[in-house]
Amino acid sequence: MSWLFGWGKSSGSPPVEEPAAPADGAGGASGGAGGDKPGDKWSNFDPTGLERAAKAARELDKSRHAKEALGLARMQEQSVQLELQSKVKEYEVGLEQLKGEQIQLQGEERRKTLAEETKQNQARAQYQDKLARQRYDDQLRQQQFLNEENLRKQEDSVMKQEAMRKATIEHEMELRHKNDLLRVEAEAKARAQVERENADLIREQIRLKAAEHRQTVLESINISRTGAVFGEGFRAFVSDWDKLTATVAGLTLLAAGVYSSRNATAVAGRYIESRLGKPSLVRETSRLTVAEAIKHPIKVKLQSRPQDALEGVVLSAALEERVRDIAIATRNTRQNRGLYRNILMYGPPGTGKTLFAKKLALHSGMDYAIMTGGDVAPMGRDGVTAMHKVFDWASTSGRGLLLFVDEADAFLRKRATEKISEDLRATLNAFLYRTGEQSNKFMLVLASNQPEQFDWAINDRIDEIVNFALPGLEERERLVRLYFDKFVLGPATTGRQRLKLAQFDYGQKCSDIANQAEGMSGREISKLGVAWQVSRKSCLFKI
Template identity: 85%
Template sequence: MQEQTTQMEHQSKMKEYEAAVEQLKGDQIRIQAEERRKTLNEETKQHQARAQYQDKLARQRYEDQLRQQQALNEENLRKQEESVQKQEAMRKATIEHEMELRHKNELLRVEAESKARARVERENADIIREQIRLKAAEHRQTVLESIKTAGAVFGEGFRAFLSDWDKVTATVAGLTLLAVGVYSARNATAVAGRYIEARLGKPSLVRETSRFTVGEAVKHPIKVTAKRLKNKPQDALEGVVLSPTLEERVRDIAIATRNTRQNNGLYRNILMYGPPGTGKTLFAKKLAMHSGMDYAIMTGGDVAPMGRDGVTAMHKVFDWASTSRRGLLLFVDEADAFLRKRATEKISEDLRATLNAFLYRTGEQSNKFMLVLASNQPEQFDWAINDRIDEIVNFALPGPEERERLVRLYFDRYVLEPATGGRQRMKLAQFDYGKKCSEIAKRTKGMSGREISKLGVAWQAAAYSSEDGVLTEAMIDARVDDAVKQHLQKMDWLHGEEEAQAKACTVFPSDSSVFRI
């Protein structure tokens, strides 16, 4: 039993040994498989590296071929250009040589002809002089005979005319009637001309008008016809950006004016005052178009230089305005230039007479014309002018919201529309347009509508002056910076002028009056 137990232990050990051997074989197989997998991975990496290297070499060879082909094409192009230049030079040289030969031949021909002509004239000089002498004698004889014949005919006719008293009477009556007809026609033509000028001709003081004039119709018939066809009633605030309060007020004025024209009522006179560039002239034009009236623009600075003719010119303006069938809106820009106080000594006698004529023609309200005055300094008006005003409207500088609306309006008009139209050399870079307009509106504080419109024109000019015609955000910012600096400089000048005037105007009180120096 001990032997059997020993054998069984020995057999169990043999089985354990065999199991260990089998485990060693399995581990060896697994190790071999792992080594084979690593070998395959390494071979795969080597194959990929080799393929990438070959692809890189192929691309380099292709790029080298492209560079060589491009260099070859450039060389061929250069040779062709040189060949063309040589051919052009040869052609020019040939043409110059032909012209030189032709010029020499022409000179030789002219020289030969002149020599031949001179030789012929020298040989025939006696004959030519004799011919000239004979022609002169014949002409003299012909003239003398003509004078004798004409004298005889006129003498006989005049003698017969004087002897016939009926012919003399008829001749005198005919000459008298002819003189009367010429004098009457000249006076009638002058009267008709003055009538046409008063009815249809534009007065000299009117700078711009939408009314039909004969002179413009004769010079530009197509333009005048198109203007009349386009002159239709439209919104009074189209393209005009104002504050909500002012917009409501001017819209009421526009509606009242239109209804006044339709009902043939009496127009009200308006005074618009405020800083320059706030939309006074633009609203006056829009008001006339909205109400269906004609508009005429005159400036106060044109009145003073006319001197004594100012009174006649002023009456012509109002006579012309009274003949409008549609009604006329007479807009006087810079009205304070001639509607000053008459009590001051700065106004001349001629200007005072013109002002009196203006006051006479505007003393009563009319259903033919409407008076609209615009001024930056309404305090200089004569008191009688203030009595003619029915409505006073203050056009102030635009606020933040109005500035943003103006910036967006002129950005669309001068930048977006030309850039998207495709007919102009202008493109627009990609950026947030709405955000940029809001930033510009904040930076343009204190600027008027005219200054903002000029800023839009500056953006357009910047795009046109660039090499590629692209308007970038940096270019817009640069133009805005320049506009802001210029506005600040203008404000400094204005404040300096106001301070100088304040220093120069020192008031000294007295017992009876106040003297200003």
């Protein structure tokens, strides 16, 4: 193959290079060694292979298929290179797979390590918890031992004190007995001495007593004679049937009159109490009573005028929209004589629950009554009767009554989990019985700071739940401005004794106070306004 040696297609045999002649004396030296020493590197070279290759190249050049053989050789070379590249790619893919497997093995090892660490941490935590429990149990046993020791010492001390007290009492009784004996002996001696000295007087007293006894016996004899006379008259009365019948009928009519008048008086009293009186559980009401009608008739007429439900009440925008819808619905229910919906208002104290309940009643044209849950428990057995009186009184209202129960969780607690008395349980059952169905006579509004303590049956009575949260920044600023105008600017600009206010930006000062009053309720902010009015330094409004 001539192309292997860089020959062209020139005619003729390629020149065959003869091996160079060795240097002078070299061949003789090598040959003269007689084969004892090895020759140079060309000494064992066989040129027949080159001759065969040269001959094959000449024959290939002379052949007409030289180009095809050359192309075929090139294609074979390319195929060999492609095979090598594919093997390289396969090797690289194998390397990538090995890397992936190595990463997977590392991840498995890491997961196993994390699982083992987690297991060890859990075992360590359990062991620490076990140690803590053991320490706590040891502390409890030690505390119990100390308590028992203290109790034993106290019992010993009490027994010693009791023994000392008993010995003291016995000694005192012994001394008292001796003194009594001495006193009795002295009195007997004195009495004997007095009797000996007053023997004449004693005889005179005995004579007088005998005379009085004789006079008493004579008088009793005379009285017995008079009794005999009365006995004869009674026999005559009993023997006369007409007189006896008339007397029995008169006495019967008299007893019937007394009994009827007493029952009629009781019924009239209960009616007056249910209509015009006020139950003992109700602390405040706008309903007309006899005393209020007599004392303040004009005031009662003015209070009956409907008012805006949110007048003077500062709430957030969302809550204001919610309670306004409730006020409108309640007023429509009152006008249409429908069934009222019961409401639960919960939230921190001082957020306007009681104020809104009053405004809701006045806006709807209803009467309101306020009672406190803390007043129910102290009533004991009378709680059931008082609760029925409240609802009987509420049912007699002609305009409808809004019954507001403040701190309702005080007696409406869970019956299953809470340890409540039997009297309070009976009162709660009476409340549930009277509120089992919706009424067109009264509307129930409950207020609580902890609604989660209600009994499960109370939730079935509630139709609307409203959360009165603490005021936000905008509401606090409105409240500060409201109470600043009411307690500071009002007295400063009206009345005889006006306050002198410093010149500064009141609006900015109210905004600053609202920022500082974060977490305060409306009641606390109102107390802050009262403090401004009371304090003389408030005229400068330094907060």
